[in-house]
Amino acid sequence: MPQPDPQAAAGTPHDVKTAVLVSSGRHPVSGRAGRAREDARAVEMGLSLVGADLSLVHAGDPEQASLRESLEGYLGMYHGLDGGRPGDERDGQLSLLPLRAGEDAVPLLAAWLERSGVRLALTGQRAECGEGSGMVGYLLAERLGWAIATGVAAIERCDAESVTVLQALPQGQRRRLEIRLPCLIAVDAVAEAPRQSAFGPARRGRIETVDDLLPADESRLDTGSAGWQWQPARARPKRLKVVKSTNARDRFKAAAAKSSASGGQVLTDLSPEEAAEKLIDYLRAEKILAQDDQ
Amino acid sequence: MLQTLLPILIFAALAVGAAGAVRRIRLWRQGRRTPMRWHRLALMPKRYLNDLHHVVARDKAIAHTHVATAGGFVAAMALALVVHGFGWRNPILGGLLLAASLCMFLGALAVNRRRIDPPPKLSKGPWQRLSKSLIAYSVGMFLVSLPLVGVAPTVLGGGVLAIVLAAVLVWGLLEMVVGMGWGGPMKHAFAGTFHLAFHRRPERFDDNHPDASPKKTHDVHRGSRSTALFPLDLTAKTLGVEKPADFQWEQLLGFDACVQCGRCQNVCPAYAAGQPLNPKKLIQDMVVGMAGGSDAGYAGSGHPQQAGGIEVGKPGFGNHRGGPTDAIVPQLVEAQTLWACTTCRACVEECPMMIEHVDAIVDMRRFITLERGETPEKGAAAIDNLIATDNPGGLDNASRLDWAADLELPRIQDRPEGVDVLLWLGDGAFDMRNQRTLRSLVKILRTGGVDFAVLGEEERDSGDVARRLGDEATFQRLAERNIATLSRYRFARIVTADPHSFHVLGREYGAFGGDYVVKHHSTFIAELFDGGRISVTAPTQAETVTYHDPCYLGRYNGEFAAPRQVLAALGLEVAEMERSGYRSRCCGGGGGAALSDVPGRARIPDMRMEDVRETGATTVAVACPQCTAMLEGVVEPRPRIRDLAEMVADALVEPTAATNATSAPSQSREEEPA
Amino acid sequence: MSVRRLDPHAERARRNRLHPRHHEFARPAWRWTSADGVTRINPHALGAIGPNGLKRIDRSGAAVEASPVGGASTSAEPARRQVVIDQPEGHVVVVPELPEGRLNDHDRDLFGLARQLADGHDLAVTAVTFLNGVSGFEDAGADRVVDLSAMVTEGYDPETRLAALVDVEAALSPRHWIFADSLPDGGDLGRRLAARLLPQGASQGANASVGDARPATRVWQLSEGQTLSRAGDRQDILRDVARVLLALPECAEPVSETRHEARVIELATMGGELSSAANEVAASGVIDRGRVAVDPQEIPLAQAPFILSAGRGIGDWEGYHHAARVLGASEGASRVAVDDGYMPRSRQVGATGTFVTASCYVAVGISGAVQHLQGIAKCQRVIAINNDPSCDMVKRADLALIADGDAVLAAVCERLGQPRDQTGSDGSWTDEESRHAAA
The missing domain is CATH 1.10.1060 (Fumarate Reductase Iron-sulfur Protein; Chain B, domain 2)
Structure with missing residues (x-):
C-alpha cells in the first residue's frame, strides 16, 4: 500500500493534537488480554504522524487485573520516535478514565477529548471485548459534532484544517478522503502493522488516572443493555444448499449430486503462443484483463 | 656503548608499555563493574598452560609454534631484565638467555612461514608485521647477549654494527613491550592474561572441576560446560x-x-x-x-x-x-x-x-x-504468540496433545503419587513431522516399561526462542510459569526429545529456582539399552548412516556419546561427517535464526546437507526437531532424515504378549469409509 | 451392473456392534490405528465412484471450495407466489449494499431477515436505494422501494446519505432499519443513523424505550422475537429486536417462495416533516477525493486480487517480473523460489508463508506442495502453467496449460503488445492498472 511519510508531506502535523482511544484486546485463540489488533494499528498510525506527542486514553475498570497488561502493550510502542535518536525518546503516557462495570464510556471520553483539546482522534473499528458494537466512535462524533471516517488504511497528510486519508476497500483497493478537523478516524485492519511492543518502554510508560472529568453525582449507568442476555458465542450453522423444486426427482438428484468441481481443464501439447492465447482468453473471460486490448 | 644503552632501552620500553597498559585497563573498566576477585589472578598460569593450551593444541603445529615463541619470549624477557637490565652478567644466565632467544627465533621462523601466504582466516596488517618483529627481537637479543658467553668480542660497542643492532632491538622492544600496552598485536598476551583470570564463566576452567583428570584432552568434555545465558535483571x-x-x-x-x-x-x-x-x-x-x-x-x-x-x-x-x-x-x-x-x-x-x-x-x-522493539518481523510475531498463547506458533495450547488422541498418554495430573519420567513434549508437539518422532518415543517408552506421564496443555514453551531473540522478559515469564507448574507434580526426571528444551530446563531454569534432572531422549534410550529394557532386531540390510550433532545437545551440553551408542546398539555403522562432535556444523535453526531469516549466499541447511552427502550416507540420524525441520527443508533428492527415536522404534522387538496387552493401544476403529 | 439389494439381516448385523457376526458385515474402516501405534489407511475402503464408473479418491482439496454447478436450479424452479400488501401498518426498511449496482447475496439475506420481521405484523418491507434502476427487488422481497438517488451524489458521501435516511425516518417512522454490517459501507451508514436516532442522553436511562434504541450490531440470527448478535470476546448477546439492525451475511434465509410488488413510493407523499438534506447543504466533514490507483506489488499478498506466482519452473526471472507488470498482477512465489533467493520472503505463498485470497491465481512452474495448496485454498480460480501434467498443481487448477512457463509468459507479453525487450525493465504498471476490470 502507499504508505507516504506523513511527516514529510504535512506541514506541521504536531500542531494538531492527536490521541488514540485504545481498548483492551483479546487474543483470538487464547482469549488472553493484550493489545487490540485494530487499536494497535491506530497507535502505529498516530505514532508515525506525531511521534511521542501522541496521547492515549482508555476508559475502563482500573480494578481489572489484566488491564495494565493490555495498556502496557500500547505504551511499549513508544520507541524509534523523535528522529530515532536513542536516549532522546520520551515515554508514552496514557490517561485512564476510571469506569465501573455497567457505566457508559461515551460521556467520559467526550469530556476528556474536549478538555484535552484533541482535534484528531484515532481508534480501531470495533472493540475485542464487551459488546464490540463499534458504536463508541459514532456516538462520540455525534455528541461532539465531529466528522468521522471508518476503514482508514493510512493517513496521507494532515494540516490544521483537514486530514487526508486512504480508506480501505475490498481486495486491496483504496479511496482517498479528505476529512475536516476535528474528526474521529476508525482504523482498518489492513493499515500498517503495528510496531513491536517493547518491554522497556512499556515498563517506563506512565498511566495517569483522570477521575475528575464529570460531576461525581451524575449517574452514568448504562441502562440500555439492561435486558440483554450474554451467552458464550455459538458456532454459526453452515448454510445448507437447499434446492427448491416442485419435482421430487429433481430435488433428489440435486441432493445426491456429488459436489465435485466440474474438474479442471487440462490442455496439453500447446506451443507457448497457443498457451499464451488460452491464458489471455481465460483472463479476459473472467474479467481479470479488460477486453479492449488491441 | 650497548652496555649503557641496553638498560635504558629496556626500562624505557617497560615504562612506556606500562603507561599504555594503565590506559588499556581504564578502557576495560569503562564497562559495568563487578566485585573484583583478585585471588583469581593466581589461577591464571594454570588456566593458560592447561585450558587455553588444550584449545590451541587442536592444531598441533600452531601449538608448538606458540609454545616456542611465547615461551621463548617470556624467558628471554625475564632473563634480559636480569642480565641486561640489572646488569647481573652471569654467563649461565647469559647462556639461558641465548637459548631462550634461539627458541623464540625458531618459533618466530615458523610464524613467519605461516605468514608468507596466510590462510584467509588470518588478519593481515600489523599481524603480518608481528612475525618480523618477533624475529627482530629474538635475533637482536641473541646477538646482544653473545658477548656474555664470550663468543663474540666483549666490546661490541662502537661502529655501525652496534647502531644497527640497537635499532633491531628497539624495533623488537617496541613491538613486544610497548605494543603490548598500547594496543599492538601483542596486546593479546597482556589482555589475555587478565581475561583468563577474570573470565566471566570460571566454570569453563579445570580449576573449578577438581575431579577432572589431567589425562583427558579438552576435546573430551568433562562436564565443564558453562553455556547457560546469564539472567537479566529486568528492573535495571x-x-x-x-x-x-x-x-x-x-x-x-x-x-x-x-x-x-x-x-x-x-x-x-x-x-x-x-x-x-x-x-x-x-x-x-x-x-x-x-x-x-x-x-x-x-x-x-x-x-x-x-x-x-x-x-x-x-x-x-x-x-x-x-x-x-x-x-x-x-x-x-x-x-x-x-x-x-x-x-x-x-x-x-x-x-x-x-x-x-x-x-x-x-x-x-x-x-x-x-x-x-526491533526484533525481525517473524521473530516479533513469535514473541507475541508466546506472550498470548504460550507457544511460538500462536496455536491453542490446549491442542498440544491432539496428535496423541489415540495414544491415551497418561497425564501427570492423574498421578498424584508421582511418576518416574515426565515426558516434556516441546513445541514439536504442534508440528506434524515431529509428532512422528514423539509417537516413536512413546512407543519406546511403553516397550521399555517406563513409568511416564505428560503435562498436556499445562506445558508451555520453554522460552528458548524468546530468550535467544533477546526477549528476556517473556523468557522469564514462561520460565516462572513452567517452574510453578512443575512444582505441583512429582517426578524423578524429565525426558525430552528437544535439545533446546533440554538445555533450557536443565541448565537455565536453575537460576529461577527450577532444578531438575533432565535427560535428552538419546541419553535415556541409551540407558534403556544399557539396562536391557529394550531390544532391537538387527538391520536387514546394510546402510550407511551419519549422525548430525545438535548444537544444544552437543556443544551446549556435551552429549556426544549417547546418540552414537544408540546407533551402535541398532547395529549401524556411523560414517562421521568431517565436522561432527564438538565441531558439528549448525543446521541453521537455532537462536531464532530461522525466524530472523537473514539472507545470505547459501542456506545453512543446504551446506550441512552437503556435509552429509560427502559421507555417502543414505540416512542422516538427527536428535532435534529443529534440525529435522531445517534439514528436511533441503530440496530433494537428499538423504533421508530420521530421528533416533524413529530408528529405534522401527527396529524395536515387541515385548511378550503379557506386557503387550497392557501397554499397546488396542485396535480402534475411527471412521467408516466415506 | 447388477442391482444392489439390501439384506436386512446383514444390515442388522452391521448396525449392531455386539452382534456375533458383526465383523463379517461391517464395512471395513478406512483408517485405524494398528497395535504399534501407526495410523493405517486402507485405500480400497475410501473414495467414491465417479461419473465414469471409476473409483476416485480426491485429496486435492478442489472439491471443498468448488460450488456445485446448478443445472437444475434454472430448469425446475417453482413459480413464486405473488404477495401484495396494500395498506401496511408500518415499514421495515432495508438499506441494501448494492455493490456494482446489483443485489448481492448479503442483500438478499437482509431482505429475508426483514420479511421475518414484517410477515404476520402487516408491515411492508421497504428497500431504500441510493442508486437508480436497480432490478430484482421483487424477488428479493421488497414491498416498497424508496429511490433516494436524486438526493445524493455519486461517490462516497456518508453525510448526505445520512441526511437522506433521516428524511426517510421522518416520513415513514420505520419499525426497524436493517443494514448490512460491512465496512466501510452499510456498517458505517447504519452506525451513523443509529447514533443520530439515539436521543441525546438516552444512555442515562430516562426513556423506557432506550433498550431497543441501541442498535444491534453483527446480528446473525433472529429467533422467537429476539436477535442474537455477536459481541467481543467470544460472546453472543440475546436481546429484543432493536430499531436499527446491522446484520452479518447469512443472517436469514433469502426469500425464495414469494414475489413482491416493489412499488416505488415518493417520500413527499408519505407525510411527515422533511428536514430535507437536499436543500440544506451542511458543511461536509468527509469529502471523497476519488479512487487511488494501487500498484499491485504494493498490495499485501493476502489481499491481492490477482497473483502471478512463480516456482522452480521459472528460469527467466526478469521475464517473469516483466510479465507480472504487463498483466498487472501481484507477484507471489513458492517456498523454494524464496529459499533460492529469487523472491523476497514476504512474497511466499502457502501455509508457511501467506494465505492468499486472490480471485485469480496463476501458478507458473509450481508443482504444488501440500503447504502451497493450503495457502491457495481460498482462491476462486487457479491457473497452472507447468511442464509436468501429473503434478498436484495441475490437478488443483481450473485451467492447466502444459507448457514451459518462461516461454508462455514471454508469449503473453508479446501478445499484449509489450514484449520485454521493447519496454524498459521498469515499465509502468499504471497504464495496465487502468485497464483492469474491477475484480
Missing part, C-alpha cells in the same frame, strides 16, 4: 547492551584478548553461508567501540555483504564507527549481523582465548528487542 535502568560501556568489564577485557586467529570465522555457519556475520570482525568491532574510532584499521575478513566484503585485505573498512558511550547498532554493527547468529557456539568452542561471542550477541539482541 536499561536492558541489554546498547553501547560498549554497557557490557560488563570482563566482557570488554575478553574482546581485547582476541588474537584474530580466525578460527571462529572458519567455523561460523552464518559466515560460511554469506550472511553478514563474521564473529572475528564482530569482536574487533567491539574493541573499536570500546576504544573509540572506526574499523579502518581492521585488516581481516569483514562481515559478508558489508563494506569491505569478505575478500581478505580488501580496503573499504572505515564506514563503521563507535565509541564507548555511542550506540553500537547501527553505527558500529548492523542489526543484521546480530540476527544472523544461530547461537550454535561453534565460535566459542573454537576460540583459543575463550571469548564469549554468543553472550555478547544475546546482550546486544536484548537491547534491540526489549528497548528498541
Whole structure:
C-alpha cells in the first residue's frame, strides 16, 4: 500500500493534537488480554504522524487485573520516535478514565477529548471485548459534532484544517478522503502493522488516572443493555444448499449430486503462443484483463 | 656503548608499555563493574598452560609454534631484565638467555612461514608485521647477549654494527613491550592474561572441576560446560547492551584478548553461508567501540555483504564507527549481523582465548528487542504468540496433545503419587513431522516399561526462542510459569526429545529456582539399552548412516556419546561427517535464526546437507526437531532424515504378549469409509 | 451392473456392534490405528465412484471450495407466489449494499431477515436505494422501494446519505432499519443513523424505550422475537429486536417462495416533516477525493486480487517480473523460489508463508506442495502453467496449460503488445492498472 511519510508531506502535523482511544484486546485463540489488533494499528498510525506527542486514553475498570497488561502493550510502542535518536525518546503516557462495570464510556471520553483539546482522534473499528458494537466512535462524533471516517488504511497528510486519508476497500483497493478537523478516524485492519511492543518502554510508560472529568453525582449507568442476555458465542450453522423444486426427482438428484468441481481443464501439447492465447482468453473471460486490448 | 644503552632501552620500553597498559585497563573498566576477585589472578598460569593450551593444541603445529615463541619470549624477557637490565652478567644466565632467544627465533621462523601466504582466516596488517618483529627481537637479543658467553668480542660497542643492532632491538622492544600496552598485536598476551583470570564463566576452567583428570584432552568434555545465558535483571535502568560501556568489564577485557586467529570465522555457519556475520570482525568491532574510532584499521575478513566484503585485505573498512558511550547498532554493527547468529557456539568452542561471542550477541539482541522493539518481523510475531498463547506458533495450547488422541498418554495430573519420567513434549508437539518422532518415543517408552506421564496443555514453551531473540522478559515469564507448574507434580526426571528444551530446563531454569534432572531422549534410550529394557532386531540390510550433532545437545551440553551408542546398539555403522562432535556444523535453526531469516549466499541447511552427502550416507540420524525441520527443508533428492527415536522404534522387538496387552493401544476403529 | 439389494439381516448385523457376526458385515474402516501405534489407511475402503464408473479418491482439496454447478436450479424452479400488501401498518426498511449496482447475496439475506420481521405484523418491507434502476427487488422481497438517488451524489458521501435516511425516518417512522454490517459501507451508514436516532442522553436511562434504541450490531440470527448478535470476546448477546439492525451475511434465509410488488413510493407523499438534506447543504466533514490507483506489488499478498506466482519452473526471472507488470498482477512465489533467493520472503505463498485470497491465481512452474495448496485454498480460480501434467498443481487448477512457463509468459507479453525487450525493465504498471476490470 502507499504508505507516504506523513511527516514529510504535512506541514506541521504536531500542531494538531492527536490521541488514540485504545481498548483492551483479546487474543483470538487464547482469549488472553493484550493489545487490540485494530487499536494497535491506530497507535502505529498516530505514532508515525506525531511521534511521542501522541496521547492515549482508555476508559475502563482500573480494578481489572489484566488491564495494565493490555495498556502496557500500547505504551511499549513508544520507541524509534523523535528522529530515532536513542536516549532522546520520551515515554508514552496514557490517561485512564476510571469506569465501573455497567457505566457508559461515551460521556467520559467526550469530556476528556474536549478538555484535552484533541482535534484528531484515532481508534480501531470495533472493540475485542464487551459488546464490540463499534458504536463508541459514532456516538462520540455525534455528541461532539465531529466528522468521522471508518476503514482508514493510512493517513496521507494532515494540516490544521483537514486530514487526508486512504480508506480501505475490498481486495486491496483504496479511496482517498479528505476529512475536516476535528474528526474521529476508525482504523482498518489492513493499515500498517503495528510496531513491536517493547518491554522497556512499556515498563517506563506512565498511566495517569483522570477521575475528575464529570460531576461525581451524575449517574452514568448504562441502562440500555439492561435486558440483554450474554451467552458464550455459538458456532454459526453452515448454510445448507437447499434446492427448491416442485419435482421430487429433481430435488433428489440435486441432493445426491456429488459436489465435485466440474474438474479442471487440462490442455496439453500447446506451443507457448497457443498457451499464451488460452491464458489471455481465460483472463479476459473472467474479467481479470479488460477486453479492449488491441 | 650497548652496555649503557641496553638498560635504558629496556626500562624505557617497560615504562612506556606500562603507561599504555594503565590506559588499556581504564578502557576495560569503562564497562559495568563487578566485585573484583583478585585471588583469581593466581589461577591464571594454570588456566593458560592447561585450558587455553588444550584449545590451541587442536592444531598441533600452531601449538608448538606458540609454545616456542611465547615461551621463548617470556624467558628471554625475564632473563634480559636480569642480565641486561640489572646488569647481573652471569654467563649461565647469559647462556639461558641465548637459548631462550634461539627458541623464540625458531618459533618466530615458523610464524613467519605461516605468514608468507596466510590462510584467509588470518588478519593481515600489523599481524603480518608481528612475525618480523618477533624475529627482530629474538635475533637482536641473541646477538646482544653473545658477548656474555664470550663468543663474540666483549666490546661490541662502537661502529655501525652496534647502531644497527640497537635499532633491531628497539624495533623488537617496541613491538613486544610497548605494543603490548598500547594496543599492538601483542596486546593479546597482556589482555589475555587478565581475561583468563577474570573470565566471566570460571566454570569453563579445570580449576573449578577438581575431579577432572589431567589425562583427558579438552576435546573430551568433562562436564565443564558453562553455556547457560546469564539472567537479566529486568528492573535495571536499561536492558541489554546498547553501547560498549554497557557490557560488563570482563566482557570488554575478553574482546581485547582476541588474537584474530580466525578460527571462529572458519567455523561460523552464518559466515560460511554469506550472511553478514563474521564473529572475528564482530569482536574487533567491539574493541573499536570500546576504544573509540572506526574499523579502518581492521585488516581481516569483514562481515559478508558489508563494506569491505569478505575478500581478505580488501580496503573499504572505515564506514563503521563507535565509541564507548555511542550506540553500537547501527553505527558500529548492523542489526543484521546480530540476527544472523544461530547461537550454535561453534565460535566459542573454537576460540583459543575463550571469548564469549554468543553472550555478547544475546546482550546486544536484548537491547534491540526489549528497548528498541526491533526484533525481525517473524521473530516479533513469535514473541507475541508466546506472550498470548504460550507457544511460538500462536496455536491453542490446549491442542498440544491432539496428535496423541489415540495414544491415551497418561497425564501427570492423574498421578498424584508421582511418576518416574515426565515426558516434556516441546513445541514439536504442534508440528506434524515431529509428532512422528514423539509417537516413536512413546512407543519406546511403553516397550521399555517406563513409568511416564505428560503435562498436556499445562506445558508451555520453554522460552528458548524468546530468550535467544533477546526477549528476556517473556523468557522469564514462561520460565516462572513452567517452574510453578512443575512444582505441583512429582517426578524423578524429565525426558525430552528437544535439545533446546533440554538445555533450557536443565541448565537455565536453575537460576529461577527450577532444578531438575533432565535427560535428552538419546541419553535415556541409551540407558534403556544399557539396562536391557529394550531390544532391537538387527538391520536387514546394510546402510550407511551419519549422525548430525545438535548444537544444544552437543556443544551446549556435551552429549556426544549417547546418540552414537544408540546407533551402535541398532547395529549401524556411523560414517562421521568431517565436522561432527564438538565441531558439528549448525543446521541453521537455532537462536531464532530461522525466524530472523537473514539472507545470505547459501542456506545453512543446504551446506550441512552437503556435509552429509560427502559421507555417502543414505540416512542422516538427527536428535532435534529443529534440525529435522531445517534439514528436511533441503530440496530433494537428499538423504533421508530420521530421528533416533524413529530408528529405534522401527527396529524395536515387541515385548511378550503379557506386557503387550497392557501397554499397546488396542485396535480402534475411527471412521467408516466415506 | 447388477442391482444392489439390501439384506436386512446383514444390515442388522452391521448396525449392531455386539452382534456375533458383526465383523463379517461391517464395512471395513478406512483408517485405524494398528497395535504399534501407526495410523493405517486402507485405500480400497475410501473414495467414491465417479461419473465414469471409476473409483476416485480426491485429496486435492478442489472439491471443498468448488460450488456445485446448478443445472437444475434454472430448469425446475417453482413459480413464486405473488404477495401484495396494500395498506401496511408500518415499514421495515432495508438499506441494501448494492455493490456494482446489483443485489448481492448479503442483500438478499437482509431482505429475508426483514420479511421475518414484517410477515404476520402487516408491515411492508421497504428497500431504500441510493442508486437508480436497480432490478430484482421483487424477488428479493421488497414491498416498497424508496429511490433516494436524486438526493445524493455519486461517490462516497456518508453525510448526505445520512441526511437522506433521516428524511426517510421522518416520513415513514420505520419499525426497524436493517443494514448490512460491512465496512466501510452499510456498517458505517447504519452506525451513523443509529447514533443520530439515539436521543441525546438516552444512555442515562430516562426513556423506557432506550433498550431497543441501541442498535444491534453483527446480528446473525433472529429467533422467537429476539436477535442474537455477536459481541467481543467470544460472546453472543440475546436481546429484543432493536430499531436499527446491522446484520452479518447469512443472517436469514433469502426469500425464495414469494414475489413482491416493489412499488416505488415518493417520500413527499408519505407525510411527515422533511428536514430535507437536499436543500440544506451542511458543511461536509468527509469529502471523497476519488479512487487511488494501487500498484499491485504494493498490495499485501493476502489481499491481492490477482497473483502471478512463480516456482522452480521459472528460469527467466526478469521475464517473469516483466510479465507480472504487463498483466498487472501481484507477484507471489513458492517456498523454494524464496529459499533460492529469487523472491523476497514476504512474497511466499502457502501455509508457511501467506494465505492468499486472490480471485485469480496463476501458478507458473509450481508443482504444488501440500503447504502451497493450503495457502491457495481460498482462491476462486487457479491457473497452472507447468511442464509436468501429473503434478498436484495441475490437478488443483481450473485451467492447466502444459507448457514451459518462461516461454508462455514471454508469449503473453508479446501478445499484449509489450514484449520485454521493447519496454524498459521498469515499465509502468499504471497504464495496465487502468485497464483492469474491477475484480
